[in-house]
Amino acid sequence: MAKETRRRVYEFMRNQIRAGSVPSVREVQRAMGFSAVQSAQEHLDALVADGFLEKIPRISRGYRLPERSVSAFMIPLLGRVQAGGLVDAIEDREGYVAVDIDPSRRPLFALRVRGESMKDAAILPDDIVIVRQQPSAQHGDIVVAMIDDQATVKRLRIVPGPAGSSRAELHPENPEFSPIIPEGDLHILGKVVEVRRQFETSVFHEDSIP
Amino acid sequence: MAKETRRRVYEFMRNQIRAGSVPSVREVQRAMGFSAVQSAQEHLDALVADGFLEKIPRISRGYRLPERSVSAFMIPLLGRVQAGGLVDAIEDREGYVAVDIDPSRRPLFALRVRGESMKDAAILPDDIVIVRQQPSAQHGDIVVAMIDDQATVKRLRIVPGPAGSSRAELHPENPEFSPIIPEGDLHILGKVVEVRRQFETSVFHEDSIP
DNA sequence: TTGACTACCAGACATTTGTCTGGTATCTTC
DNA sequence: GAAGATACCAGACAAATGTCTGGTAGTCAA
Known part of the structure; x- marks a missing residue:
C-alpha cells in the first residue's frame, strides 16, 4: 500500500540511525528494492516534509532524527x-x-x-x-x-x-x-x-x- | 607537538560522532587546517590502528566510535x-x-x-x-x-x-x-x-x- | 472524461568522498 | 652521513552520493 512503504522507509532510517549509521539515499533504495534512486529520494523528502526526519542538504548521509535535537x-x-x-x-x-x-x-x-x-x-x-x-x-x-x-x-x-x-x-x-x-x-x-x-x-x- | 594534533583529530571525531554526525575525511582536513587530504587520512588511519576509532572501508563517513566508548x-x-x-x-x-x-x-x-x-x-x-x-x-x-x-x-x-x-x-x-x-x-x-x-x-x- | 495526485521508474550530471602515488622537511637512531 | 620514521603536502582518479529532468501507471474526485 501507499502508506506502508513510507513507514518501512522511516523505520529503516530510524533503526539505522539509532544503530549509529545514517544510510545514503541509494542504500535506502536498495533496502526497499526500488529500481530508481528517485523513489527513495521522494520518500525521504516526504518524511522530511512531515517532520519525521531532518536533513542537511548536499552532504552525504545527511539525514537526522529530529529527537536528536534533545541530545545528550x-x-x-x-x-x-x-x-x-x-x-x-x-x-x-x-x-x-x-x-x-x-x-x-x-x-x-x-x-x-x-x-x-x-x-x-x-x-x-x-x-x-x-x-x-x-x-x-x-x-x-x-x-x-x-x-x-x-x-x-x-x-x-x-x-x-x-x-x-x-x-x-x-x-x-x-x-x-x-x-x-x-x-x-x-x-x-x-x-x-x-x-x-x-x-x-x-x-x-x-x-x-x- | 606531534601527539597534540592526533589528539585534536580524535576529539574532533569523538565530539562530532557523539553529536550525531560522522565527519568525512575532508571535513577533518578542513577542521584541522590541513592543506592535504592525506594528512587527515593518515591521522584517522593511525587512530583506527590504535583502536581509538573503527571504520567501514569504502563507505562515506564510515568511522565509528568503538563499542567500549561512552555513549549517552x-x-x-x-x-x-x-x-x-x-x-x-x-x-x-x-x-x-x-x-x-x-x-x-x-x-x-x-x-x-x-x-x-x-x-x-x-x-x-x-x-x-x-x-x-x-x-x-x-x-x-x-x-x-x-x-x-x-x-x-x-x-x-x-x-x-x-x-x-x-x-x-x-x-x-x-x-x-x-x-x-x-x-x-x-x-x-x-x-x-x-x-x-x-x-x-x-x-x-x-x-x-x- | 479530465485533471490532480501519488508512487515508482530511467537516466544523467556535478559534487563529494575514499583512496592512491609520489614528494618534501624534520626528526631520531645507528 | 645513511636509514628509517613521522608529519605534512600536491595532485589525481574512481566510486559513491545528492540532485535533477522527464516519463509511466494507477488512484481518486469533480
Whole structure:
C-alpha cells in the first residue's frame, strides 16, 4: 500500500540511525528494492516534509532524527581538583557523565563530593555535582571553590562588610562544620547546577586517550 | 607537538560522532587546517590502528566510535504514573533525561519526586529519580511502587511474617510519615538507581562580585 | 472524461568522498 | 652521513552520493 512503504522507509532510517549509521539515499533504495534512486529520494523528502526526519542538504548521509535535537552530552568527571584549578585538573579525569545541557555554551564539569559538610542541603559524600564553570556567583548559590588547594562545595553568602563593602563567605550546611571566611581572594571554580547520587556505578572509566 | 594534533583529530571525531554526525575525511582536513587530504587520512588511519576509532572501508563517513566508548542515552521523564502502571504512563512524558546507562539492557525511566517522605535519605521534592524497571527488589532498596493508583518512592523492607513467611513494607525516611503495609500485592515498578536535583539555572544569570 | 495526485521508474550530471602515488622537511637512531 | 620514521603536502582518479529532468501507471474526485 501507499502508506506502508513510507513507514518501512522511516523505520529503516530510524533503526539505522539509532544503530549509529545514517544510510545514503541509494542504500535506502536498495533496502526497499526500488529500481530508481528517485523513489527513495521522494520518500525521504516526504518524511522530511512531515517532520519525521531532518536533513542537511548536499552532504552525504545527511539525514537526522529530529529527537536528536534533545541530545545528550558527556562531560568529564574530575577526580581531584587541586592547585592550579581546572587547568591541571582537566587531565585528572575519573570518567564521564551524561548531561542534557549543552556544554559548548558554558563549560561544565562534574566532581565527586567528599565529606559531609553539605549534608543538610541533601548533598552527601560520593554524590556527583555538575558544575558550570564561572569565576563568580550570587548570594545563595552552591559553589565549588578552591580552599587550601582543594576543591570544596559550599553555599556562597555575600555579607555586608565595613563601610558599605561586601565580603564573600562559604557556608557549610551542617552545624558540625564552621563557615569559611577567606582572607584573600576567593577562587570560585563554578556554580553547582545539579546533584546526583548513584546507587549503582555506571561511570565510564577510560584507560587512555591519544 | 606531534601527539597534540592526533589528539585534536580524535576529539574532533569523538565530539562530532557523539553529536550525531560522522565527519568525512575532508571535513577533518578542513577542521584541522590541513592543506592535504592525506594528512587527515593518515591521522584517522593511525587512530583506527590504535583502536581509538573503527571504520567501514569504502563507505562515506564510515568511522565509528568503538563499542567500549561512552555513549549517552535519553530516557523518558514521566509526569504522573497512575493506574495501569507504565504502559499508560509512557504516553505522559514530561521530557527526556540523559543517562549513561544503556537502557536497552533493562528499561529505565525517570520520575519526579513529590512530597518529603524521603527527606532523610536526601531525596527531596522535585528531585528526579532514575528508575530501573523491575517487578521486584531487595530489602533495603529504594523502590518506586504503585500505592492507591499513584507512584510512590519508598524504601523496601522485607519483614518476617507469621509461620516463616515474609511481607514487604514500604518505609518512608521521615519520622513524620508512616510506613505503608500493603494489604494485597505490592506492585513494584522498579528500583531507584540514581537521584538528581537540578538547581534552577536562570537564563539571565548575572554574576555578582563575590 | 479530465485533471490532480501519488508512487515508482530511467537516466544523467556535478559534487563529494575514499583512496592512491609520489614528494618534501624534520626528526631520531645507528 | 645513511636509514628509517613521522608529519605534512600536491595532485589525481574512481566510486559513491545528492540532485535533477522527464516519463509511466494507477488512484481518486469533480
